[in-house]
Structure formats: C-alpha cells, structure tokens
Amino acid sequence: MLITTRGVRYAKAARFAEPEPVTWDGVLGSSQRGPACPQPPSSLLAVVGNSVEGLSFDEHCQVLSVTAPDSASGLPVMVWFHGGAYVTGSGESKKYDAALLAAEGVVVVSVSYRLGVFGYLRDDLGLLDQLVALRWVRDNIAAFGGDPSNVTAFGQSAGADSVYALMLADTEGLFHRAILQSAPLGARGPERAEMTAALREFVSVDASTPVEDVLAVQQQVPAMAARFGLAGGMPFGPVLGEIDLSAAASRIELLVGHTADDGSPYVADHPEAWATVTELVFAEPARRLAADWTAAGGQAATYNFRGKPPGAPWGACHCMELPFLFDPEGWAGAGMLAGQEPDPVLAKTVRGIWTGFARNGMDALPSRSLEFGE
Structure with missing residues (x-):
C-alpha cells in the first residue's frame, strides 16, 4: 500500500522575490493537487500530450507531492524535477504520478517551481525554489519514511538541466546522487549569460503586471533569443558562472544519458537531422x-x-523514457506512443535500475554504459 501526499507548500514568495520556507503542517495523505505555474501551451503538446491538464494555475506554485510505501522507514529518497524548457510543466502533473516507482521501495518527491519570466527573469528564482524544496526534504522526509542521508535528485530535459545546476549550487550536501535524463547541455555555453542579459532588457514587466500580460511578453522571447544559436532554444534557465566540478563530483554519484532520438521532435519534418540534433544537444x-x-x-x-x-512517429524521442518510469495511465494519448502502451518488461527494468541506483549508487548498475530497449 502507498500513501501520496499532494500539494504540500514548501515556500512562499512575492513576484520576483526570493522564496521563504514554509513550515510543513504535518498532514499526510492529502489528495488535492497543487497549482502549476502560469504557462503557455507546450511546444511538445502533440508529442507528450497536455502535462497540466486538470491543474489550476498560480504564480505561487512552490508545492511538492510525496509518494511513499505505507509504514516506510529509512528508504532512499528520489526528488523529481520536471522538464518543459523552463516554461511549461508541473510536478503535480498526472504524468509524474509515482506509485509504480515508489513500489520499488523508495520515497518519491515531485517538485514544482516558478517558470519562465516568473522564475528566471531575475536572480534564478526557480533554482532558489528548488534549493528550498531540497531543504524541505532534508528536514521533513523522515516523517514519510525517507532517509535524508540518501537522496537522489533526478529530472528530465529542463529538469535535468536543473539538477546539473543544483549539483553546482548545493553547498549543503542536500543530495547524494543525481540522474540527468536528456539534459539539453548543448544549449549551454558562453552565449547563455549574454542572452539572459538581453532577455532582461527585452522583458519589461513588474510586480503589478497582470499574469496574462506577463505570458504575452514571454511568448515574444523565443524570436528575440533565436540569434543566440542553440542557447536560444531554451531562453530561460539558471545562469552558471565559472564551473568547477571537483567539489560536487567528490560527493555526488552521477547517472547521465539520453534517448536515441532525443532531437527528433525539434526537427520532426527533417528525419535526416534527427541524429545530428540528438548528438549536438543531448x-x-x-x-x-x-x-x-x-x-x-x-x-x-x-x-x-x-x-x-x-x-x-518520432522514434525513441525526447520524453520517451518517462512513460516507462512513471505510471503509464498519465501518458495515454501521447502522440509519441502511437496509441500503444509502454512495454511492461522494459518499464520494470528502467524503474529497477533507477531505484537501484538511488539505493546503492554505482554498485547497483550492471554497467557504466547502459543500453535500454532495442
């Protein structure tokens, strides 16, 4: 038996202000999903479906959900950061329901954070939200049966990029292992800082600008960012300074990878370019x-x-591993699945590898270079 506690507020913040931690009220088993950050429709809607279907929207979206086995004690903790190019998605989405993952003997935490202009126009506030969420896990996860000394941060796409940034930003030892799924690291580089500076000049909004007007301005950003090359494909996100991996590498075990056709949805009409984009970006x-x-x-x-x-239709495309990792019901109707269900044997294998790594790190992996599927 599993217990899911949804919509737990871990922080509060005024618009463009740093997050302030919120003390947990101790309630377990709440079923109300929390809000998603206001956002435009996803550019991958045809590929993955609507990831925020049925959710309310509120820029005060710093909430998380926890799924844990009943009577758990001292279990590994896996903290999920959703993708969506830093402009769409929510940890409260049905697509990230984690019952099957938690049934492997882990506690799963799914985090929502500020997106787009709300989270990354100023001071990387979305990243600060994520750090506060990890501190919440450290301070409270034992009440759900999780072990705060054995935490794995994992994410996909922008969520994986977030985990990469968190590995470099975390000076408190808030997590101990990391799984980066299809991180668009090829969209990073020296152009990002320049692009962010240009974005901050381009976007003129303040604390009183109506949400719909903020989103209208945000929708103009991709055209402005296009001149910055690959970085312009993900104009929002944390800006990293000089990168020194040594401190993080000494304390965090890393599993990093991609799907075979990660780039296909972005050049869908040019199959000859699928491999090139996959190679360059992922x-x-x-x-x-x-x-x-x-x-x-x-x-x-x-x-x-x-x-x-x-x-x-797009091969083993960006996001394809997600229905194999989370509960597949949330992915029914996703165009990338062509009306099929994920192969249950492969799904069981993926969940076993991910949770095994969360439990025992490198010792749990059958190889340092893994291949899944065909």
Whole structure:
C-alpha cells in the first residue's frame, strides 16, 4: 500500500522575490493537487500530450507531492524535477504520478517551481525554489519514511538541466546522487549569460503586471533569443558562472544519458537531422559530462534509451523514457506512443535500475554504459 501526499507548500514568495520556507503542517495523505505555474501551451503538446491538464494555475506554485510505501522507514529518497524548457510543466502533473516507482521501495518527491519570466527573469528564482524544496526534504522526509542521508535528485530535459545546476549550487550536501535524463547541455555555453542579459532588457514587466500580460511578453522571447544559436532554444534557465566540478563530483554519484532520438521532435519534418540534433544537444554533452565528472574525481555512468512502441512517429524521442518510469495511465494519448502502451518488461527494468541506483549508487548498475530497449 502507498500513501501520496499532494500539494504540500514548501515556500512562499512575492513576484520576483526570493522564496521563504514554509513550515510543513504535518498532514499526510492529502489528495488535492497543487497549482502549476502560469504557462503557455507546450511546444511538445502533440508529442507528450497536455502535462497540466486538470491543474489550476498560480504564480505561487512552490508545492511538492510525496509518494511513499505505507509504514516506510529509512528508504532512499528520489526528488523529481520536471522538464518543459523552463516554461511549461508541473510536478503535480498526472504524468509524474509515482506509485509504480515508489513500489520499488523508495520515497518519491515531485517538485514544482516558478517558470519562465516568473522564475528566471531575475536572480534564478526557480533554482532558489528548488534549493528550498531540497531543504524541505532534508528536514521533513523522515516523517514519510525517507532517509535524508540518501537522496537522489533526478529530472528530465529542463529538469535535468536543473539538477546539473543544483549539483553546482548545493553547498549543503542536500543530495547524494543525481540522474540527468536528456539534459539539453548543448544549449549551454558562453552565449547563455549574454542572452539572459538581453532577455532582461527585452522583458519589461513588474510586480503589478497582470499574469496574462506577463505570458504575452514571454511568448515574444523565443524570436528575440533565436540569434543566440542553440542557447536560444531554451531562453530561460539558471545562469552558471565559472564551473568547477571537483567539489560536487567528490560527493555526488552521477547517472547521465539520453534517448536515441532525443532531437527528433525539434526537427520532426527533417528525419535526416534527427541524429545530428540528438548528438549536438543531448548525447555528446552527456558523454562529455560523464568524462569530466570522472576526471574531477567523481563516479559517473551513462545510458542510452532506445525503447519505443511499434509505429512511434518520432522514434525513441525526447520524453520517451518517462512513460516507462512513471505510471503509464498519465501518458495515454501521447502522440509519441502511437496509441500503444509502454512495454511492461522494459518499464520494470528502467524503474529497477533507477531505484537501484538511488539505493546503492554505482554498485547497483550492471554497467557504466547502459543500453535500454532495442
């Protein structure tokens, strides 16, 4: 039996202000999903479906949900950061319901944080939200049966990019392992700081600007950002200073990888470019990070997820591993699945690898270079 506690507020903040921690009220088993940050429709709607269906919207969206086995005690903790290019998505989404993952003997925490202009126009507030959420886990997760000394941060796409930033920003030892799924690390580089400075000049909003007007201005940002090359494909997100991996590598074990056709949804009409985009944005940067992590004194492994249902129109595309990791009901109707269900054997394997890594780190992996699916 599992207990899910949804919509727990971990922080509060005025618009463009740093988050202030909120003390947990101790209530377990609440069923009301929390709000999603206000956002435009996802650019991957046809691929993955509506990830915020049924949710309310509120810029005060600093909430999290916890799924844990009943009577759990001292279990590994996995903290999930959703993707969506830092402009869409929510940890409260049905797509990230974690009952099957938690049934493997872990406690799963799903975090929502400020997005787009609300979270990344000034001072990387979305990243600060995430750090406060990790402190909430440290302080409260034992009440759910989790072990605060054994925490894995994991995320996909912008969520994986978030985990990368958190590895560098966390000076408190808030987590001990990390899984980066399809992090668009190729969209990072020297252009990002310049682009963010230009974005802050371009976007003219303040604390009194109506939400709908903020989103209208935000929708104009991609055209402005296009001149910054690959970085312009993800104009919002944390800006990292000089990167030194050594401190993080000494304390965090890393599993990093991608799907075989990660780039396909972004150049869907040009199949000849799928492999190139996948390599530039996702695959090569993942391999390089693993090598750099090892060179900095850490332990790292890589994976390549090739699984896909018959007739998948974009192959093993960006987000394809998610229905194999979370409860597949939330993914019914996703275009990338072509009306099929995830293969249950492969799904069980993926969940076993992820939770095994969360439990025992590198010792649980059958290889330092993993291949899933075909």
